[in-house]
Amino acid sequence: MRRILLVVIASISLLMGCAATNEPMPGHNGGMTEGHGHGDAQITQHFDDSLTKLTDNDLYSLELVIPNKNLMMGVNTVEIIVHHATGGDVAQGELTVTPWMPGMGHGVMEKTVITERGGGLYSVDNVVLSMTGHWQLQVKVSKDGKEDTAVFDFPEVKAMGHEHAMMKAPPPKDLDYSTMKMTSSDAFNVMYKSTSGKIRINRIHSWELTVKDADGRPVNDAKITVVGDMPEHGHGLPTQPEVAKIGSGGLYRIDGMKFTMPGWWVVTVSIMVNGVHDSVSFNLNIL
Amino acid sequence: MRNNSIRAIGFAVAISLLLLIANMTVPKTVLSMDQHTWSDQEKAILGSLWIGSLGSLPVDPSNKYSDNPKAAAFGRKLFFEDHFSGNMKVSCATCHREDYSFTDNLPLSHGMDTTPRRSMPLAGVAYNSWFFWDGRTDSLWSQALGPIESKLEHGISRTMSAYIISKYYREEYESLFGPIPEITEDKWPQKARPAQDDPNALKAWVLMTPEQKEAVNRIYVNMGKSIAAFVRTILPQPSPFDHYVEQIQAADTTNPRMALTNDEVAGLRLFIGKAKCTNCHNGPMFTNSDFHNLGLPQNKKAASDEGRSTAITQVLSSEFNCLGKYSDAHPNECSELRFIDTSDKKYVGAFKTPTLRGVTDRPPYMHAGQFATIREVLEFYRSQAQNPELGHGDLTDKELNQLEAFLHTLSSPVTSLQAEVK
Numbered sequence: 001m002r003r004i005l006l007v008v009i010a011s012i013s014l015l016m017g018c019a020a021t022n023e024p025m026p027g028h029n030g031g032m033t034e035g036h037g038h039g040d041a042q043i044t045q046h047f048d049d050s051l052t053k054l055t056d057n058d059l060y061s062l063e064l065v066i067p068n069k070n071l072m073m074g075v076n077t078v079e080i081i082v083h084h085a086t087g088g089d090v091a092q093g094e095l096t097v098t099p100w101m102p103g104m105g106h107g108v109m110e111k112t113v114i115t116e117r118g119g120g121l122y123s124v125d126n127v128v129l130s131m132t133g134h135w136q137l138q139v140k141v142s143k144d145g146k147e148d149t150a151v152f153d154f155p156e157v158k159a160m161g162h163e164h165a166m167m168k169a170p171p172p173k174d175l176d177y178s179t180m181k182m183t184s185s186d187a188f189n190v191m192y193k194s195t196s197g198k199i200r201i202n203r204i205h206s207w208e209l210t211v212k213d214a215d216g217r218p219v220n221d222a223k224i225t226v227v228g229d230m231p232e233h234g235h236g237l238p239t240q241p242e243v244a245k246i247g248s249g250g251l252y253r254i255d256g257m258k259f260t261m262p263g264w265w266v267v268t269v270s271i272m273v274n275g276v277h278d279s280v281s282f283n284l285n286i287l
Numbered sequence: 288m289r290n291n292s293i294r295a296i297g298f299a300v301a302i303s304l305l306l307l308i309a310n311m312t313v314p315k316t317v318l319s320m321d322q323h324t325w326s327d328q329e330k331a332i333l334g335s336l337w338i339g340s341l342g343s344l345p346v347d348p349s350n351k352y353s354d355n356p357k358a359a360a361f362g363r364k365l366f367f368e369d370h371f372s373g374n375m376k377v378s379c380a381t382c383h384r385e386d387y388s389f390t391d392n393l394p395l396s397h398g399m400d401t402t403p404r405r406s407m408p409l410a411g412v413a414y415n416s417w418f419f420w421d422g423r424t425d426s427l428w429s430q431a432l433g434p435i436e437s438k439l440e441h442g443i444s445r446t447m448s449a450y451i452i453s454k455y456y457r458e459e460y461e462s463l464f465g466p467i468p469e470i471t472e473d474k475w476p477q478k479a480r481p482a483q484d485d486p487n488a489l490k491a492w493v494l495m496t497p498e499q500k501e502a503v504n505r506i507y508v509n510m511g512k513s514i515a516a517f518v519r520t521i522l523p524q525p526s527p528f529d530h531y532v533e534q535i536q537a538a539d540t541t542n543p544r545m546a547l548t549n550d551e552v553a554g555l556r557l558f559i560g561k562a563k564c565t566n567c568h569n570g571p572m573f574t575n576s577d578f579h580n581l582g583l584p585q586n587k588k589a590a591s592d593e594g595r596s597t598a599i600t601q602v603l604s605s606e607f608n609c610l611g612k613y614s615d616a617h618p619n620e621c622s623e624l625r626f627i628d629t630s631d632k633k634y635v636g637a638f639k640t641p642t643l644r645g646v647t648d649r650p651p652y653m654h655a656g657q658f659a660t661i662r663e664v665l666e667f668y669r670s671q672a673q674n675p676e677l678g679h680g681d682l683t684d685k686e687l688n689q690l691e692a693f694l695h696t697l698s699s700p701v702t703s704l705q706a707e708v709k
Contacts, residue, residue, distance in 0.1 A: 204622040238577045239626040256626025260575035
């Protein structure tokens with residue numbers, strides 16, 4: 001939802017302002033960032049919390065917008081706004097975006113999917129980051145035979161769920177403590193239960209997870225990750241749980257769950273299967 | 288101007304009178320009833336801290352002798368035996384004194400030499416998942432074996448230990464664990480151990496035959512399992528706090544002899560509420576058995592200490608862990624080791640939350656005895672108000688007094704069930 005909104009806002013503002021007139025338009029920060037490029041090359045920025053970069057040979061100005069603020073392990077979507085470094089947006093450019101792990105010397109099998117939205121805005125879907133750690137997004141732009149590249153660096157990509165860290169926030173009232181929920185984009189229905197009944201503090205225990213698709217059919221062979229977090233304290237589980245499939249019927253077993261502090265915990269289950277990635281967060285109150 | 292002041296004074300007098308009347312009309316009994324009124328959620332927390340919720344001793348699947356009374360009686364002898372030391376003066380009881388809650392009163396414990404950390408109290412130790420301040424072993428029996436070969440503690444070797452067993456405890460050992468080979472001084476090097484800190488001892492160990500090494504390891508492991516069988520019987524007894532919880536659970540709040548004073552109850556209310564002590568000191572042993580870096584000042588006499596961070600690889604590589612060949616557990620029973628958090632960077636300088644049962648009976652405090660009194664500990668926590676892990680609220684001096692008063696109510700005699708068995 002948030003993403004769609006962003007695309008709409010970005011598209012409208014680009015079409016109305018920048019793209020239509022090539023004039024600087026007031027962005028969220030009350031004005032376009034003045035050029036801090038080399039020579040004539042200028043960086044154009046529309047959003048406050050976006051990342052900007054000139055390509056290596058100063059041909060293009062890139063603005064990277066991450067709708068969820070941070071890249072996470074799993075499937076991500078980002079937006080890239082491409083301008084000529086001399087001003088003016090790059091329409092009908094050829095864009096490739098490649099995730100890369102510099103420390104490991106490898107990327108991923110999955111290819112990113114790029115859709116031009118107009119006014120120099122390109123959506124980059126299916127940015128698959130298969131593990132936590134140091135990642136880069138290598139961006140190549142080609143327009144009228146002029147090719148240039150830039151690299152965006154993400155030193156610490158975390159697993160989903162860790163974006164809660166350090167909120168120092170007390171639990172909101174009317175927290176939803178249900179044990180069965182739809183994932184955030186409604187792709188899956190997920191239910192959990194502790195195999196030893198009531199969850200007790202400081203006890204290692206197991207969960208049984210039932211995963212179904214939106215039509216109620218069991219989802220087997222999914223890649224599932226589990227992250228636990230205490231939003232009030234900014235730390236996770238004291239263990240590293242493991243997920244194993246049990247038979248068919250969309251049943252999985254999570255071993256090694258343990259909660260060592262009383263209070264509000266958030267357990268985020270991420271599910272990846274057949275190119276679909278979605279996640280759900282369960283709230284727990286541990287006594 | 289003058290009128291105004293007179294009016295103000297009159298107003299103040301009127302207010303004071305009103306307050307006085309209000310005070311007089313509230314009977315004292317109502318106040319004390321409020322003092323002992325707890326919400327259902329608070330009652331649930333009190334119940335979770337109550338000694339009655341400890342349950343029976345947890346099974347240690349890696350030690351099949353852990354509930355064997357004969358092994359415990361044997362372990363008791365080994366615990367107090369000072370032959371297992373380089374100077375014939377150090378036993379487990381040197382740093383785990385029976386007359387001092389099974390710990391000692393030194394900031395840094397002293398066996399053969401001064402160690403880098405404080406001795407841990409033993410009451411209820413069997414309820415832990417990890418042992419030592421840094422959790423570098425995952426069972427009580429493997430914990431018991433560490434100090435014996437440490438140069439700073441007992442300062443002998445496992446081969447010497449096996450030799451002493453064969454010479455002085457043969458009959459008792461064999462009746463429990465079966466025959467042991469003849470261990471002669473000429474063919475069995477007495478200082479041999481797989482040591483990283485003593486090349487000569489390591490060389491002597493490497494030169495032993497596989498059969499000899501296996502025989503020594505078996506005896507050494509069974510020593511540890513016997514000591515553990517004894518140590519796990521060292522338990523805290525019910526404290527005034529526990530009696531108070533029983534009174535609350537029985538709705539016996541008008542009893543003229545409540546187990547806790549008003550200040551102690553106020554301290555308890557802070558402990559489970561505003562001061563958030565139960566974030567880490569929870570459950571009936573008042574510990575979550577987890578590891579935390581509190582940003583403590585360093586003990587200048589101790590070397591810098593990485594704590595849990597370096598213990599993770601130690602416990603994983605230990606030949607005496609739950610998954611090793613000397614463990615009696617099925618691998619599936621080694622949950623803590625299987626799901627150990629290997630993020631070592633997260634645990635730099637982190638140490639285990641200690642139990643608070645009997646805490647005021649056994650100063651000094653923290654892993655290197657950084658604080659001489661419990662008051663200093665409370666003052667330290669108050670100074671860390673900005674730390675999200677340690678945010679204990681803005682505590683007043685009065686509240687600190689109340690917390691301290693409450694901590695005294697966790698004292699109780701420490702007894703060993705084994706003492707009765709003998």
